[in-house]
Amino acid sequence: MTIATEEGPLRRGGVRPGERALAPDFARGIMLLGIVLSNTAFHLWAARRGPSGWQPVDGSWLDHAVQFTMIMVLDLRIYPLFAFLFGYGMMQVYLRQTAAGTDGRDAAKVLRRRSLWLIAIGLTHATLLMSGDIIGFYGVLSLILGLAFLRRSERALTWWIWIGVALMLLVTAGPVINALLQGELGTLGDADADAGFKAYAPDEESWLTAAGTRLRTGLFVTLAAAPLTLVSGGYILFLLGFRAARRRILEEPGRHRTLLLRTAVIGIAAGWLGALPAALAHIGVLRVPDDMQSESGALTALRDITGNAAGLGYVAAVTLFAHWWTTRKPRRGTTAVTAVASVGKRSLSCYLAHSLLFAPVLAAWGLGLGAHLGSTTMAVFALAVWLVTVAGAYALERAGRRGPAEAVLRRLMYGPRADRA
Numbered sequence: 361m362t363i364a365t366e367e368g369p370l371r372r373g374g375v376r377p378g379e380r381a382l383a384p385d386f387a388r389g390i391m392l393l394g395i396v397l398s399n400t401a402f403h404l405w406a407a408r409r410g411p412s413g414w415q416p417v418d419g420s421w422l423d424h425a426v427q428f429t430m431i432m433v434l435d436l437r438i439y440p441l442f443a444f445l446f447g448y449g450m451m452q453v454y455l456r457q458t459a460a461g462t463d464g465r466d467a468a469k470v471l472r473r474r475s476l477w478l479i480a481i482g483l484t485h486a487t488l489l490m491s492g493d494i495i496g497f498y499g500v501l502s503l504i505l506g507l508a509f510l511r512r513s514e515r516a517l518t519w520w521i522w523i524g525v526a527l528m529l530l531v532t533a534g535p536v537i538n539a540l541l542q543g544e545l546g547t548l549g550d551a552d553a554d555a556g557f558k559a560y561a562p563d564e565e566s567w568l569t570a571a572g573t574r575l576r577t578g579l580f581v582t583l584a585a586a587p588l589t590l591v592s593g594g595y596i597l598f599l600l601g602f603r604a605a606r607r608r609i610l611e612e613p614g615r616h617r618t619l620l621l622r623t624a625v626i627g628i629a630a631g632w633l634g635a636l637p638a639a640l641a642h643i644g645v646l647r648v649p650d651d652m653q654s655e656s657g658a659l660t661a662l663r664d665i666t667g668n669a670a671g672l673g674y675v676a677a678v679t680l681f682a683h684w685w686t687t688r689k690p691r692r693g694t695t696a697v698t699a700v701a702s703v704g705k706r707s708l709s710c711y712l713a714h715s716l717l718f719a720p721v722l723a724a725w726g727l728g729l730g731a732h733l734g735s736t737t738m739a740v741f742a743l744a745v746w747l748v749t750v751a752g753a754y755a756l757e758r759a760g761r762r763g764p765a766e767a768v769l770r771r772l773m774y775g776p777r778a779d780r781a
Contacts, residue, residue, distance in 0.1 A: 373642075380705065382697075383613060383682035384611075386678055386681075386704055387704065388703070389609075389700035392714070393676075393751070394434050394674075395435060395711070396742045397434055400739060401735070403718060403733075403738065405563040405730050406730070407734075416735060426644070426735040426739050427642060432636065433632070435490050435581055435663065436660075436664050438671070440597050440602060441672075441674050441675055442599035443501075448602075451531070452605050464511055468507075473772070474773050475501075475506060476499070477773070478769075479503070481769075482494070482495035482496020483582060485715065487574055487575045488720060489715040492577070493578055500587070501595065502591070504586075504587075517599050523593070524595055527595075528668075529592065530719045532664070562563075562724065566725060613679045613682065613683035614683055619636065621680065624674075624680060625673070628669075631673060634666025635670075637659050637662065638660065700750060705763070706766055709757075709764055709766060710749040710763070712765055
């Protein structure tokens with residue numbers, strides 16, 4: 361069925377239930393658990409923090425174990441996974457439309473409209489609940505990258521991926537080389553990292569005052585940090601997602617098993633090893649200058665750049681699991697896998713639900729529970745929140761209903777007749 365829009369005729373609506381592959385949805389479901397866990401540190405607003413301004417430095421030995429694990433496995437590692445899956449999903453939408461006969465320009469316009477709405481949703485989310493929102497951030501990235509690369513050739517994508525790798529290495533290595541030449545490794549980074557924590561305003565007792573801070577932070581993250589990410593080569597995960605979608609790597613993992621296995625092993629190993637010095641420094645095993653641990657310090661830079669490898673490794677590992685799961689017999693635990701995948705199908709709704717369950721309970725302007733939790737108890741709380749969204753998404757899956765945010769976004773993208781396409 362053709363859907364008429366103001367831009368032009370679309371030959372079909374959004375993805376249909378029978379067209380979905382397990383791997384991307386299951387990966388998104390796992391990703392949301394990683395995001396909700398990695399965001400916990402900012403809600404511990406009464407905790408004592410170290411030079412990084414990220415994870416707390418106080419608590420019991422169990423709290424320190426949780427902090428160590430967060431730094432090694434999650435911090436700066438889950439968002440690259442999100443970026444790859446976001447790019448993959450964009451290309452999937454484009455390819456479905458063009459395969460159905462939609463003109464490439466009209467298909468790109470659908471994604472452009474989606475990006476603009478994501479920016480609006482993200483800024484609203486940041487203002488109301490969560491200043492660290494990533495929806496608007498990736499909305500800007502998808503808008504720019506969709507215009508520049510969605511219809512580019514494989515060769516062009518490859519060239520720009522390597523340019524991005526070079527930019528990323530240059531940005532990371534520049535300050536290190538400069539400090540080495542001057543013989544002052546202690547000049548790496550800025551130890552004053554409190555601003556990164558305060559930008560979330562969880563310790564404000566007035567919701568209105570906190571909302572003003574969150575809006576300013578949200579505008580910076582969305583409209584300034586996103587373009588800066590492009591300049592520093594941070595777009596490569598998007599473009600890798602574009603390329604992987606064209607090759608149907610997540611839909612047909614059996615054909616790419618060797619690539620996926622190598623990516624999982626090398627990516628996760630590099631990611632964890634790259635975060636190890638920062639994790640050891642955080643718990644006091646490795647002694648380094650404070651400014652090397654800060655948000656712009658050497659250890660954070662090392663975590664950041666290796667986090668891209670970890671994100672790709674996680675995608676590959678989850679895809680291999682999905683392939684194993686769908687080919688084995690008998691299948692036990694089907695309900696659990698289906699429930700996690702149902703979260704991935706409704707990732708936008710579940711992501712917004714996290715903030716709805718987090719902020720009013722944890723922030724000082726709400727119940728203020730964040731002042732009384734440690735890293736361990738906060739992680740348990742985050743896991744409980746994720747499980748609530750799993751239960752809700754699974755209930756919607758059994759009822760054959762989309763997530764509320766997905767239903768609204770689908771209508772905004774395709775128009776009121778999209779559900780009948």
